[in-house]
Amino acid sequence: MSGVGIGQRPENRRQKAVKVMWTAIWLAYLGAPVSDLLHGGHSVGVQVLGWLGLVVFVVWYMLLLFRTGRGDRTGFVLGSLAVLAAQSTVLALTLGREWLVLFVYVAIASGAALPLRLARWTIPGASALLTALALVVPGGTSFIAGLLLPALLGGFAMTGVRELIRTTIALREARATVAHLAANEERLRLARDLHDLLGHSLSLITLKSELAGRMLPGHPDKAAQQVADIEQVSRQALVDVREAVTGYRRARLTAELAGAQVALTAAGVVPELPAEPDLTGVPEESESALAWALREAVTNVVRHSGARRCTVELLTRHTLDGHVLELSVEDNGSGGRGPASAPGNGLTGLSERLEKAGGELEAGRTRHGFRLVARVPAGAVADVGSGA
Template sequence: MATRTARGVLVAALVCYLGITFLNILSQQLNLYHLALALICLVLVFLLQLVHSAPGISEARARTKILSLAAQGVLSYLPLIWFGVSWGAMAGFFAGSVLLLLPARAGWTLYGLTTLSLLVPGILNDRGVVDLVYMCQTTALTGLVVYGLSRLTSLVDQLHRARADLARLAVSNEQLRFSRDLHDLLGYSLSVISLKNELVRRLIPTNPYRACEEVDEILDISRQALADVRRVASGYREMSLGSELACAESVLAAADVWVTVDTHDADERLGLTTSTVLATVLREGVTNLLRHSKASHCRISARVEGDVVRLAIVNDGLVISSHPRSPHSGSGLGNLERRLEDIGGRLLAERLTDDSDTDVFRLTAEAPLREHDPISRTTNVIMDGEQRYGRTDNVA
C-alpha cells in the first residue's frame, strides 16, 4: 500500500503539472492542429518522465539514459517554437530528470543551466524582469518536486524490498536454527541411548538388576530428547555446563572411558548464554568421541583466564579419516563454531601426539566469561561467508 500510495502521489503531481501546461496552451486560442500537437508532446513527456522516475532507473545503461534524456530535452525545448513560454514548465520536468539520471555533480550543474535556460525564451518574448524570475523559479521548483517525489517513491520501494528480503532471511535463519538445534540435541541423546542399549544387552544375562536400572535411564533420556525436540520449535533451551559435565562423566564411564574432569569451579562463574553454548560444545564433543573414536581416556577441563573461559576436551583413540570432512557441511563442529562466534568466542579442533606417541584429539572452545553484545541470528546468516577459524574434525 505504501509503495502504491507513493507512486500515485508522483503520478498525480505529474498530471497536475501537465494539466496546468495544457490550460496555459488553451488560453492562447490555437487551432486544432496545434492543440493536437501539444497534447501528443505532453503525453510523450509524461511517459518519458514515468520512465525516468521509475525505481531502479539509475541502474540502467549509460547509453539508455543519455538517449532518453536527449529525447526529453527535445520535447522540452522544441515545442517552445509553437507554444512560447506557456510550455516552459516542461523544462522543469527535464531538470528533475537530469538530477535522477546523472551523477550528482553533472546533474546539479545541468539542473542549474536548465533553470537559467528559460531566460532565453522570456527575453525573446520581451518579458519583464518579474516574469523572467517567475519562469526560472517555476522551472527550479518543478524540477525539485519531480526529483523529490521520484526519489521518495524509489526509497519506499527499496524499503519494502528490504523488508521482504529480511523476512525471507528470517525464515531461512529459523530453518537453519531448527536443523542445527536438532542435530546438537538429538545427536547426543541418540548416541547415549544406543550406547546404553548395547550395555543393557550385555548385562541381561549376568546382571538383570543393573540392566533394569540402565533401561530406566534410557527411558529418562528418551523423554528428555522428546522434550528437547518440542523446545526447539520455540527456541534453543537453556543448558548448564555443570549439569552437562556430570552427565558426560556418567555416560563416558558407562562406555568404559576413563574420565578426568577439572573445572576449578569455572562453571559457577559463567553467564547463562555462555554456559549454554559451552554445554552444547561438551555435548557435541562427547557425541563425536562415542561415535568416531576408540577412546579409553578423556580429559575435560574448564578454566577461566581473565574475561575468557576455555573448555578443552582431549581424548585418545583417534580414528584418522581418509575422507576429510567438507568445511561447508553446516553440522557438528560447524554448528559449534557458529554458536561460539555468536557470543564472540571461537572453536579450535586439533590432532596432536602425546608423550607416548599416541594420536589424540583436542577440542577447545573459548568464550567470554559473560556475554556482552551477542550478534543476532540474522547477522550470522549474512556473515556466513566470512572466513572461519581453522579446524580439524574428529570424525571417521
C-alpha cells in the first residue's frame, strides 16, 4: 500500500515519499517569492540571502507539519513558529510584498503543530501580523484580501485535521485494547469450560487407574472392569471436548450480519442488510454454512470489489425438495475477482462447506457488479422473507 492512513506514521520509504510529495504540493503558492528572486532585480548578495532564507523556511515548515499529532514539547513548537514568523517579517520588509505569503504557511503550521487551545490564538496572531506588514510594505494592501482569508481558513482547517488524527489514533489504540481483552476473555472462558469438562473426568480416570493397579495382581477380572470404565470415561471426555471446541468455532448468522454491517461501513461501502431473522427450526449446520458464506462474500466485497453499495437478502423459498433458505450478496463493484470458471480458494472451500450441509453455491458477475447466492435446507423454519 503506497498511501498512509489518517493517524498512521509512514512505515517505509515509499510511504514517506508519498507524504512528502502530498505536503509539497501546497508549496506551489511560493511561486510569488521565487519569481521575485528570479525577476525582482535584486543584487546577487540579496538573491543568495533570499534563497537561503526561503529554503530554511520551507525545511522548517515541513518538519513542523511532520510533527503533527506526535505530542511534541509545546515550548519548542512555539519557539519554532516564532522564528518562522520573525523570518517571514524580515523577508517581507526587505524583499517586498510577494513574501507576505509566508505568513499563510506560518498560520497553517500553527494549526498543524499546536493544540487547539494555543492555535486559536497563534493563527489570528499570524494573520494580524500579516495585515500589519501589508499596511507597511509598499503595495502590500492589495495582497490583504488574497492572503488573509487563506491564512485563517487554512490554519483552522489544520486544527481540525490535527484533532481528527488524535481521535483516529486514540480509536485505533482503543480497538486494539478491546481486541486484546476480548481474546484474553475468550481464552479464560475456554480454560474454564475445559476445566469443568475435564476436571471430573480426569480425576475419575486417575482414581480408577489406581484401583486397577491395586486389583491387578489378585483380581484381574475386577481390574479389567476398571479399565473398561476408564475407556468409557475417556471416550465421553473426548466427545465433550469436541462439542466444546465446535461450539466455539460455529459461526452464527446473526453475529455475521452485525459483523458485515461494521466491515462494510468501515470500508466505505453502503450496506443494505435484512432485519435480524428468526432462525427457529433452522438446522445448526445450515445456519453455520450461511454464516460462513456471508463472511466470505463480505470479505471479497471489502478486499476486491471497489464497490460503493452492497445488498444482502435472506429469503425462504419453497421447492419440491422442501424449504430452502437463500442468502444473496450483491455489490455494484468492478474489481477483478477472477473468472467464474476459476474460483478462488475461498469460494471453493465455501462451496464444499455448503455441499456438506446439503446446499449449493452460485457466484458470478452481473450487469452492475458481482453476486453470490448460497442455498441450504431450511428445515421447519418460518418464512424470513418472500421468495418464489
